[in-house]
Amino acid sequence: MYLIPIAWLYVAILVAVSEDTVVAGVLTFVFWGIAPLALFMWIFGTPARRRRQREREREALDRNDRAETGPDQ
Template identity: 65%
Template sequence: MLSVILSPWAARAVGDERVHEGRYNHTMYIIAIAWLYVALMAAISDTTVVGGVLTFVFLGLLPMSLFLWLFGTPARRRKLREKDDGIDAGTDQNASDRNQ
């Protein structure tokens, strides 16, 4: 319960080792939402509709998709590693069952 209330750094400071078990960092989403808000405000203040849409796409959506993809890579790798470890553990157990 304490790790849910506290930030990941504070939870790690009090000794909770299970802070990032396959989950994305929530700070990453706060940054993305804030940037999309700024890009939306810039797009709304543009003088034409086409200019507003292009502003939102090129200053909001494209940079955020790149940001989320790059900063989400560690979590995706961690999930893939956990999946591979589960498959390896299952095949090792099946092999030991066949040997008996």
């Protein structure tokens, strides 16, 4: 999954370097490189975040069940 973000940043860096001024290059990199990449990673990371949250909730529930029953039961 990291191949797409790496390639996107590579292209964004090349485009930013080809700008006329440093300010234009930085703004190009931020608005055409970092911002879309952050959105992409957030959207495509949502299923993994949900999966981790469900797993944490399940572990917390298991801990509570074990605490309520006690070790000798």
